[in-house]
Amino acid sequence: MSAVLEAEGLQTYYGKSHILHGVSLKVQEGELVALLGRNGAGNTTTMRSVMGLTPARNGHVRIFGKDMTKWPAYRIAGAGVGYVPEGRKIFGHMTVHENLLVPPDRAGHWTVATIYELFPRLYERRTSKGGKLSGGEQEMLAIARALLLNPRFLILDEPSQGLAPVIVQEVMRMVARLKSEGTAILLVEQNAFLALQVADRAYVLSDGEVVYDGSAAELAADTARMNSLAGVSHGA
Amino acid sequence: MELMLLYSVFNGFIVGTFYALMALGLSLILGLNGVINFAQGTFMALGGYIAFTLEPYVGFWGALILAPLVAVVVGVVVERVLIRPLYGRDPLFSLLLTFGLAMIVEDLVRTIWGAVGVPFSLPNYLNTPLSSSLFFLTGYRLVLIAITVVVTGALFATLRYSRIGIRIRAGNADLETISALGVNIFFLRAANFGIGIFLAGLAGILAAGQLGLSPDIGSELIMPSFVAIIVGGVGSLVGSVLGGLIIGIASGVTAAFFPAAQEVVIYVIMAAVLIVRPRGLLGQEGLFE
Numbered sequence: 001m002s003a004v005l006e007a008e009g010l011q012t013y014y015g016k017s018h019i020l021h022g023v024s025l026k027v028q029e030g031e032l033v034a035l036l037g038r039n040g041a042g043n044t045t046t047m048r049s050v051m052g053l054t055p056a057r058n059g060h061v062r063i064f065g066k067d068m069t070k071w072p073a074y075r076i077a078g079a080g081v082g083y084v085p086e087g088r089k090i091f092g093h094m095t096v097h098e099n100l101l102v103p104p105d106r107a108g109h110w111t112v113a114t115i116y117e118l119f120p121r122l123y124e125r126r127t128s129k130g131g132k133l134s135g136g137e138q139e140m141l142a143i144a145r146a147l148l149l150n151p152r153f154l155i156l157d158e159p160s161q162g163l164a165p166v167i168v169q170e171v172m173r174m175v176a177r178l179k180s181e182g183t184a185i186l187l188v189e190q191n192a193f194l195a196l197q198v199a200d201r202a203y204v205l206s207d208g209e210v211v212y213d214g215s216a217a218e219l220a221a222d223t224a225r226m227n228s229l230a231g232v233s234h235g236a
Numbered sequence: 237m238e239l240m241l242l243y244s245v246f247n248g249f250i251v252g253t254f255y256a257l258m259a260l261g262l263s264l265i266l267g268l269n270g271v272i273n274f275a276q277g278t279f280m281a282l283g284g285y286i287a288f289t290l291e292p293y294v295g296f297w298g299a300l301i302l303a304p305l306v307a308v309v310v311g312v313v314v315e316r317v318l319i320r321p322l323y324g325r326d327p328l329f330s331l332l333l334t335f336g337l338a339m340i341v342e343d344l345v346r347t348i349w350g351a352v353g354v355p356f357s358l359p360n361y362l363n364t365p366l367s368s369s370l371f372f373l374t375g376y377r378l379v380l381i382a383i384t385v386v387v388t389g390a391l392f393a394t395l396r397y398s399r400i401g402i403r404i405r406a407g408n409a410d411l412e413t414i415s416a417l418g419v420n421i422f423f424l425r426a427a428n429f430g431i432g433i434f435l436a437g438l439a440g441i442l443a444a445g446q447l448g449l450s451p452d453i454g455s456e457l458i459m460p461s462f463v464a465i466i467v468g469g470v471g472s473l474v475g476s477v478l479g480g481l482i483i484g485i486a487s488g489v490t491a492a493f494f495p496a497a498q499e500v501v502i503y504v505i506m507a508a509v510l511i512v513r514p515r516g517l518l519g520q521e522g523l524f525e
Contacts (some may be wrong), residue, residue: 074419094402
């Protein structure tokens with residue numbers, strides 16, 4: 001198994017505030033890794049540093065074996081990294097179809113046509129403005145948009161945020177399916193219970209540092225430890 | 237009297253097309269590049285003077301095509317070398333940069349082409365009135381309107397239907413997210429800046445044939461073009477066109493009937509619009525809304 005992502009000693013700042021204090025994590029080929037931690041622990045910042053949106057000041061990000069620490073986001077995406085941002089970031093003033101035309105074509109299974117097959121609901125709503133979609137539909141659109149890059153590695157930031165439990169289950173089924181098709185996934189979730197159900201391994205962040213690094217099942221079984229590690233919630 | 241009114245409205249409409257082209261370019265560049273481009277007028281003047289220089293060799297039509305393209309080349313170099321390092325900083329930096337650039341290039345234009353204006357000659361068949369009663373209706377003015385309509389239409393179609401247009405609109409809303417989706421935002425911003433400069437260069441040659449050329453033609457047209465954006469509504473390209481035409485016609489009519497107020501009328505309109513509609517006539521979030 002080769003590593004899809006190796007992040008080493010990431011130190012990231014927003015202006016003067018020091019957010020990440022040396023975060024290291026790894027995602028292997030075909031693996032689903034959960035990144036947990038309470039709000040403000042540095043999960044989203046870790047994702048942004050990996051994706052090149054808020055580059056780390058120190059440390060290294062190697063993706064597919066290449067050092068991409070200083071790469072701009074679009075080059076990282078172009079190398080085959082899909083990113084589903086926190087809050088979904090749908091282009092609300094543009095139609096569903098237009099949203100799907102934003103990412104450049106990258107060779108692979110996923111095209112707008114195959115996306116519409118997988119998400120018939122998006123096809124039905126293709127002429128609707130992104131802002132008019134329900135939260136679940138927006139999440140599907142955000143995932144669809146990232147899939148169009150035919151990523152070998154997918155980064156999902158809080159996909160369950162603000163969604164009804166039924167929809168969350170649907171999103172998680174989709175995540176599990178993508179993993180089963182061989183996509184490596186890094187999943188940030190507030191809802192630790194949910195994430196650990198699908199993840200192989202987990203990291204827990206607290207105040208910008210990794211405080212747990214191990215198997216997802218072990219962490220899920222040890223609720224007392226989960227609480228003491230990061231005070232992460234058990235979900236609904 | 238009716239003829240006088242028609243005459244002044246038409247004159248104003250012609251000037252309004254220049255404002256509209258300028259305001260469109262400014263709006264595009266403000267939207268995606270986040271730059272308040274005070275040098276837009278400079279590029280307009282540059283377009284006119286380049287056309288003036290090229291015309292003896294390539295004729296009017298050749299200059300009409302080539303001059304905006306030369307302006308685009310200069311514009312893209314400026315974007316790459318001077319403006320790109322300022323992305324992500326306070327918009328004040330790029331505003332000051334383009335303001336300074338405008339002054340430098342205006343003096344450069346004076347040095348190269350002279351402080352006194354130069355006449356821009358049009359082919360005779362374009363410059364003669366089409367009828368003696370409608371003396372202000374020349375072939376050139378019809379051509380000018382047609383070109384503006386075609387170019388504006390092409391621009392809107394590009395933004396609406398093409399991949400690059402869709403990305404420009406998406407990037408206006410959220411540049412970071414299109415980058416994370418694999419869109420080369422450096423290229424996209426350069427292209428968008430180039431399109432904006434093309435419109436300025438085109439306005440430059442079209443205005444040269446109508447108003448003649450002087451080094452300060454750009455600085456004279458830039459303020460009304462900003463006013464046009466504010467009247468039309470920041471963020472709305474349709475609003476920029478509408479604002480440009482309204483401002484142009486208003487100043488044309490005022491120039492005929494109450495010349496002393498010609499300069500001030502556009503600001504009065506701006507104030508009135510802002511009181512009634514603080515976001516401008518069509519101002520909303522995002523383009524095309």
